Amino acid sequence: MNRFFLNFLSCPVCQGQLLLYKREFLICHKEQLVYPICSKIPILLKSEAINILEK
Ligand SMILES: [Zn+2]
Known part of the structure; x- marks a missing residue:
């Protein structure tokens, strides 16, 4: 990812x-x-996002 x-x-x-x-x-x-990147493809979906404040 550049x-x-x-x-x-x-x-x-x-x-x-x-x-x-x-x-x-x-x-x-x-x-x-935080949105995960799977196989160099970012998953820009709110349902897949991780809220780092809840950790
Ligand atoms: Zn935002």
Whole structure:
């Protein structure tokens, strides 16, 4: 996943910018939601997101 590709990804909840998190996730800092990346494909679904505040 390169930064150029990352610029085209936005949070499905708030349309905000997503940042790479621990190399396997994308994070939206606004909602503190983490989206998993499976086989280099980000799963940008709210139902698949992990709320890191609840951990
Ligand atoms: Zn968001």
